[in-house]
Amino acid sequence: MKEEDRVHVLETVEENHQGRNAQRIRIYLGIKQEVLAQELGMNQPQISAIEREAVIEPEILERIAFALGVTPDLIKKFDVERAIYNINSYKDVNGSTFNSGNTGTVNATQINNPLEKVVELYERLLQSEREKLELFINHKNQS
DSSP: OOHHHHHHHHHHHHHTOHHHHHHHHHHHTTOOHHHHHHHHTOOHHHHHHHHTOSSOOHHHHHHHHHHHTSOHHHHHHOOHHHHHHHHHHHHHHTTOTTOOSOOOOOOHHHHHHHHHHHHHHHHHHHHHHHHHHHHHHHHHHHO
16 A cells, blocks of 8 residues: 555544544443443443444444444544534524624535534433333332
C-alpha cells in the first residue's frame, strides 16, 4: 500500500471512529455505559474499551446498534459536524430566534430526515423504557 493510501485510510478511520460514534450516540440518547453493558451482557469497563476502538468488530457493532435502536451504518458514518450543521440549518430555515436574517436554499429532505429519525428513536426508547418499567413492576408484585 502506498503511503498516500495509508494516510487516507488512517484519516478515514479517524473521521469515522466507530467507538467514539457509538459513545456519542449513547450519550445523546441518555444511556449510561452500565445500562448498555447490562443490555449486552457485558460490564462497564468492556463498554468503555469498545468505545475507545476505532473499528468495532461487526458482531459487536450489530449488538450495540440494536441495543441503541440505530443501524450499524449510523454508528459507522455518524458525523457530528453534519448533525450540528443540519440542526443549525433547520433552525435557520424555520425562523429560529437566532436567525440572523440570512436564509438560503436548503435541501429539506436532508434536514427533516435526521430530525424524523431522532424523533423515531426517542419514541422507541420511551416505549422500551415503559416496557422495562412494566416488567419491573410486575416482577416486584410477584415477589
